[in-house]
Amino acid sequence: MAAEEGKVDPMKQFQIEPIFGSENWEIAGFSIAFTNSALWMAVTVILLVAFVYGGMRRELVPGRWQMAVETMTGFIDNMLEANIGKEGRKYVPYIFSLFMFILFGNLLGLLPIGLVGLHPFTFTSHFTITGVLALMSFSIVLIVGFWKHGIGFFGLFVPHGTPVLMTPLLFVIELFSFLIRPISLALRLFVAMMAGHVLLKILATFVIDSLNAGPLLGATVGPAALILMIAISALEILVAGIQAYVFALLSSLYINDAENLH
Amino acid sequence: MDMEAAKMIGAGLAAVGAGLAALGVGNVFASFLEGALRNPGAADSQQGRLFIGFAAAELLGLLAFLVAVILVFVA
Numbered sequence: 001m002a003a004e005e006g007k008v009d010p011m012k013q014f015q016i017e018p019i020f021g022s023e024n025w026e027i028a029g030f031s032i033a034f035t036n037s038a039l040w041m042a043v044t045v046i047l048l049v050a051f052v053y054g055g056m057r058r059e060l061v062p063g064r065w066q067m068a069v070e071t072m073t074g075f076i077d078n079m080l081e082a083n084i085g086k087e088g089r090k091y092v093p094y095i096f097s098l099f100m101f102i103l104f105g106n107l108l109g110l111l112p113i114g115l116v117g118l119h120p121f122t123f124t125s126h127f128t129i130t131g132v133l134a135l136m137s138f139s140i141v142l143i144v145g146f147w148k149h150g151i152g153f154f155g156l157f158v159p160h161g162t163p164v165l166m167t168p169l170l171f172v173i174e175l176f177s178f179l180i181r182p183i184s185l186a187l188r189l190f191v192a193m194m195a196g197h198v199l200l201k202i203l204a205t206f207v208i209d210s211l212n213a214g215p216l217l218g219a220t221v222g223p224a225a226l227i228l229m230i231a232i233s234a235l236e237i238l239v240a241g242i243q244a245y246v247f248a249l250l251s252s253l254y255i256n257d258a259e260n261l262h
Numbered sequence: 263m264d265m266e267a268a269k270m271i272g273a274g275l276a277a278v279g280a281g282l283a284a285l286g287v288g289n290v291f292a293s294f295l296e297g298a299l300r301n302p303g304a305a306d307s308q309q310g311r312l313f314i315g316f317a318a319a320e321l322l323g324l325l326a327f328l329v330a331v332i333l334v335f336v337a
Contacts (some may be wrong), residue, residue: 011335082310184321191324246317249310 003151010201013124014194037129040121044104050110051100072100079249091255098133101247106193106240124243125193127186134186137251143257156261163176185250192243196236203229269333276330283323290315 018033055069109122206225281316
């Protein structure tokens with residue numbers, strides 16, 4: 001949707017624009033230009049590596065930085081041990097990277113650097129990116145499940161103590177709920193981030209338009225919308241953390257299914 | 263009825279789903295808090311389940327939002 005004259009388009013922030021390499025950078029008809037989405041992913045990875053590298057001093061008495069990193073790894077470690085058990089610890093690198101990547105991406109997209117003319121881009125608000133992350137988790141579930149249990153992995157779809165008559169029906173239902181997992185996993189993160197950012201931009205439109213509409217509306221609607229916007233920004237920081245946590249938690253639960261078959 | 267108007271009405275009706283999901287999410291946290299105040303010792307070990315319940319309830323509200331977005335911008 002194109003923005004009308006003088007209106008703020010809340011969907012404009014999700015537009016992917018090539019930063020460089022837009023001409024003739026193609027593979028099989030698909031453009032591989034370096035976009036703002038790719039730029040923010042690169043920024044996220046660089047910050048993440050710097051964050052973890054700064055905490056890898058291995059001192060006996062940890063400093064602040066090392067403590068911060070160890071808290072995050074310990075948090076993921078505990079979560080995996082509680083959900084999967086002892087053998088879950090080998091997934092700590094994957095779940096930790098996933099959690100931190102999503103968390104940093106969500107939080108970087110909320111940075112108020114629009115004040116200095118830069119445009120923050122939340123790459124987790126695109127279904128292509130969350131979809132790939134969810135497919136990675138789902139592939140790990142499939143690979144581990146079939147590797148460990150072979151054809152017995154299909155036992156996941158027939159709960160213990162199912163009557164024989166009910167088995168075909170339950171198998172179909174369980175299979176369907178298993179196959180919908182990557183979609184729901186990706187959808188949750190993408191919609192939560194997109195909805196929050198659209199809401200923030202719509203409230204920003206209220207502030208600007210009410211100030212333009214005259215002194216009465218500008219004095220009543222404008223400040224109210226601004227205060228609401230600040231509160232929603234705080235909520236968005238909470239949502240950024242919760243969604244990253246939920247993504248990591250559900251990934252670890254699905255991996256638990258593959259490891260332990262119920 | 264005009265097609266454009268029908269789409270907008272549908273998107274508005276989808277917002278009802280988002281509101282109902284808000285009830286669901288509130289119920290999840292309210293029930294957790296109620297149980298946690300009765301037995302604070304067991305509360306910390308159930309936080310994982312709390313967020314699973316939250317995620318399941320929230321997903322349906324997000325689906326309602328998605329339906330609205332598809333009706334307004336895509337369909």
